Amino acid sequence: MSEFVIELKNVSRYFGSVIALKDINMKVKLGEVHCLLGDNGAGKSTLIKTLAGVHAPSEGEYYLDGEPVVFKSPVQALDAGIATVYQDLALVPLMSVTRNFFMGREITKGRGIFQRFDIEKANQIAQAGMAEMGIHVRDPSQAIGTMSGGEKQCLAIARAIHFGAKVLILDEPTAALGVKQSANVLKVVAKAKARGLAVILITHNVHHAYPIADRFTLLNRGQSLGSFMKSEVSREDVLEMMAGGQELDELTAELEEFSRLDATA
């Protein structure tokens, strides 16, 4: 078994005329939190969708445990132990909380032709999973479509955590979350890491990224600007990377200007 659970070599992905990713190299280790940084539209979601089997790479190779793989569909990635929280969450609005939680991975009771979805137990697990994120579900049969943005996101995360086996991919998991929920998610990520999972995390919030990540990879306009161990970079370096590695000074200056504006108001 290779040292790295996931390895990408010169992966590119095109959509018609659009170059979303170009020659990406990346390595992910078990027991590590790997943070993907980059501006909006840098290609982070495209990259993790490639890892999760949603897109096939247009060029380049994808190694899992040192073996080259080609995932034809997300199921294959799931079966290989890669669980993903997509930016668009992959929830079905018309279905209930519990049904969404167990979608594709239903627990059953009974046997033979009487095998059936174990709703009571599923309800309990889903409710408990949500509670761990800090969301108290009123009624596990409520349709997802009527829940708040943060509630939906917590459900998607709780689901991935429940079923994640080896690699956990989280695309902006805290985007719509409150302070408390965000902290809970980070706590859960830390737990997963402690359990020896590899975690790939995308976030635009340096306060979420820096405390928990072990390694950072920086994407810019579809290209990788390299990977860094946490020991090599400071919080300020990371913040600079997040801002696309430019214009940061200008921006901080402007932000300060607000505060001044603010004080005089």
Added chain:
Amino acid sequence: MSEFVIELKNVSRYFGSVIALKDINMKVKLGEVHCLLGDNGAGKSTLIKTLAGVHAPSEGEYYLDGEPVVFKSPVQALDAGIATVYQDLALVPLMSVTRNFFMGREITKGRGIFQRFDIEKANQIAQAGMAEMGIHVRDPSQAIGTMSGGEKQCLAIARAIHFGAKVLILDEPTAALGVKQSANVLKVVAKAKARGLAVILITHNVHHAYPIADRFTLLNRGQSLGSFMKSEVSREDVLEMMAGGQELDELTAELEEFSRLDATA
């Protein structure tokens, strides 16, 4: 004309058996940034949808410029000068950037039956509006559905700003945005405020909320815990409010624990 452009008196909103809002009182002033704080599922989005005419209040009154109003549909609110960026963005995935930007508010050229949508000019305006947010659109005829999360959000914000007349409502505008784009959005909010607009802002990020807001209203589980002027509260108070006004100490302790974990790793 009343001092407050928007005033809610004892507004409640129910969905079947769900109590989403209960007896909310709230006042919004022109030239002020009013920040709505609250946990996930507290009812913030429901509140601003009520302001924007999407939901009618189940109980209570809604005053605009001191006059009681009942909006039958979002158009009426728009016509009254209230522009909103919804949490789900209200974009049509299959339509192009430009068509989404001008949806419902198309600019035309020609007259009589030859009046037509002025695509060239619209393309320019949309591209410029996006550029102001820090997004450089490759091709204004790209379908929105294929754009990144942050790109979509910037489009929705740019659109509201372009058409916002009196009140600008932003529901978690920076959720999916990168550092640079977030700063741009805050800059634009500051500009709007300077132009004398009332801005209602929802965010879970204290670093975005505190520098720019003038007044905070705190929601918790569907109820209002009161409004505060910025002068009355410190950054730490606001952070505490955001976390739902509880458990904060516990959480910070845990977050610090991560850093320690981190250091020993």
Added chain:
Amino acid sequence: MVNVAPAADERVRKVSAWKRMLHRPELGALSGAVLVFVFFFLTAGDSGMFASDGIMNWTTVSAQLGLIAISACLLMIAGEFDLSIGSMIGFAGMMMTIPAVYWGWPVWLAILFAFTGAMFIGYLIGYIVVKTGLPSFIVSLAFLFILRGLTIALSILFTNRTIVSGVNNYSEGDWLAAAFGGTIGNGFFVWLADMGIISSYNDGTPIVTGVPMVIVWCFLLAVISSWVLLRTKYGNWIFATGGDSKAARNVGVPVDKVKISLFMFTAFTATVYAACQVFEFGSASADRGVLKEFEAIIAVVIGGALLTGGYGSVIGACLGALIFGVVQMGIFFTGIDSDWFRVFLGSMLLIAVLFNNYIRKKVTEAKH
């Protein structure tokens, strides 16, 4: 692990269990059905519509429609259409009749042959839909033409006619044919007649001799399908597939398999429909099942399912079939001039769905 949220939550209003029940999709259709029944009670109560043979009359029509509505419903929940159901009915009928009558096959073998053939075609339709990503509307429509054409062309090729009769001479005593063409509960009806509960002819035989198998099939399939949809893993996949097939695929639901199997199920029910008709009437004809696919879709939609997929109920679809069947037959009991049949049918349909919708809105309050 954190404790589960307490049962009492101040964010929840009390709503009566009755109102809560009315939220279910099928209970909307129920109100429509009640309306229709009340209407006919008032206008045709004395016409024999609610005597035993009258009841059997509209129940049979409804059950027959219900049969294909059940599978159409599951398929629609999974986000697809099958417009080839009607043609499949004609084709399957020929597939079991020609071997039995002209080629001398035992009838049970001919029936099994028809089921195999039909389900293979269902598989083919599903496979094309899934592999090409073309809308099932257009693919199954092509098969609507192809199957109807094959029925006509092959029956002329093999038998020189488009209506093949005399099946009953061969099916007598065949165990499998009896499962489609027979009736059950004959003893029970004799008893009912003896007790004077239902009327009988002068010679003493009861006016209704038994429950036709088509009703039994409809009932059985409704119960099983409803159970599968609501209680099993596979049912969850059906909802997920129709609700958002991209999301479902991303979390590992075998979307393609679900769709293909449901296309096979519609072919199956179409064949059951065909078999019941063939062994009841003793003949197969090339024009069997014309436009039945649309009646099935109507029933499903009246039953509260969404055309866009992801939402619906088997019981609702059966109630939809009942409404449609009762309205269709009821007009003949009311004695309205039959020139106005379609006007009446359309108006009753519209009123039933409007009422159904009105009731649903009343009890759930506007969601927005």
Added chain:
Amino acid sequence: MVNVAPAADERVRKVSAWKRMLHRPELGALSGAVLVFVFFFLTAGDSGMFASDGIMNWTTVSAQLGLIAISACLLMIAGEFDLSIGSMIGFAGMMMTIPAVYWGWPVWLAILFAFTGAMFIGYLIGYIVVKTGLPSFIVSLAFLFILRGLTIALSILFTNRTIVSGVNNYSEGDWLAAAFGGTIGNGFFVWLADMGIISSYNDGTPIVTGVPMVIVWCFLLAVISSWVLLRTKYGNWIFATGGDSKAARNVGVPVDKVKISLFMFTAFTATVYAACQVFEFGSASADRGVLKEFEAIIAVVIGGALLTGGYGSVIGACLGALIFGVVQMGIFFTGIDSDWFRVFLGSMLLIAVLFNNYIRKKVTEAKH
């Protein structure tokens, strides 16, 4: 204001203009049409299918279908269906024939009456759909029955028959009737015949005397509708309504008005269809337009529109109508045994959409 992004962007690959063109929805349908034409050139090239009167034959059929496909397309882009188109054709035909023939109205008045009546019904359907939020499938289906029924019942009531002929005795010389039943370009065809470009009868009249008005109407409406859809404010609203009506409503698109007006437009085109047929053939009958609504939907879907709304093209719908019309008439030119007609029609449809889909995938690469 910040500068607009520079034209050159390293995130964009070069893709040939040709490939880019093939991304448009209608150009998929174009490849299907080319395939169909090549097929018939090879199999029926010498049968008169591509002689002047042969061309006029399938063009007329296609144009007639194109007429209703155009409005069905706009409506489908806006996310709704109208299944009452076919019945509306029959009903509108009666609405203009009965007043003209039996009540002695001037023909132009009868035509205007039919247009007014039809569009009012269209308004009614749209209004019910919009106000109740019921799926248009079910509402317009109710009207499918109601209108067909009214056509039968009223024509029997007023005229004691289901076919009213002899309209031409009244419409002679009527200016408005000529706009539907006449032909144009007669001089041009005489000239063509004189030049020997098209053949003529023994008495010297050209074999094709003019372009039927139905082709003119189809062409005109296609151009106007396409322009409206792609170039105007209202067109943008149509796309928005169908793409996500909640989002559209939230940003101020008058979704309800858009839908109602499009239902009125389908009624309008159905009436044009009816008028062209009535004044060409001189009769109206209760069976006019049966199943035309489905042919229209087929054409629209072949033309690349999404059944779920938000995407499609008028030109594509017209090409879809052309494919359907050419296949339908072409079969007769090839002289294939008519028993196999439907098999052939279905297979050609399937092949055309599969090919169309294959081409589209080839040029755009898999999107996922």
Added chain:
Amino acid sequence: ENERFVFISHAPDSDSWWNVIKNAVKHASDDMKVTVEYRNPPTGDLADMARIVEQAVATNPNGIILSIADFDTLEGPLEKARLRGIPFITMNSGTEMQSKALGALMHIGQPEFAAGLGAGERAKKEGVKSFLCVNHYITNPASVERCMGFAKGLGIELGSQMIDAGADPTDVETKVSAYLRRNPNTDAILALGPTSAHPTLRALSKNRNLNDIYFGTFDLSSEISAAIKEGTIDFAIDQQPYLQGYLPVSFLTLYSRYGLIPSNNVNSGPGFITKDNIELVEQYAGEFR
């Protein structure tokens, strides 16, 4: 030798009755050594039929055979055939006058209204006062004419005595029994063809009033002839469709080869088949009759 004719009917292609005609056409074309292309509007829309006539004219055949489903609709397209000098024979529905007005060589068929009228007069003799007309194809004008003729023959109004039965056998059966339940005093039933006659027979036998009701039908099939033998069906109106298919093909062949054509029209029906003359027809029902 090897002339090409086009045979155009107005029937939707699910109509089984036309099969006899198709068979006759096949036999005639084999016998005469000509090719005949059979065509029909798939949904039975008469306007579509007019298009098919136009199309047939465009292929320039040696002759056309068609039914006059609607005079006005066919007038225009046939004008083109006349101009091109393509001879045509009309058959099945339509009147002799219409055929002449269109410029056809001759007409072979059965006038629908007259057929219904004859049947009505026959029924009147049996003392029929009310009836049920089971119409499985109500959108077709000819089918309504049959019912109207029957009513006229009885000397009563059609009124609500015609039902829109649809083509599905279960529907037809249940609708008939519903109607009879509602109107128990119905004296007679007129079915418009095997599609409606077979399920009606079942409905009657289930309701045990097979022999009380005077039952007439159009056209023949093996079930119908068996029922005539048993006496449950009192008569069938036979328009001898085989003739309508065979004769026009042979006449046209003779005409185009040698210029021969009968100087009179041929009335192939209505002929009434009852218990007395059933023996003859029984054997060939469905294929030749």
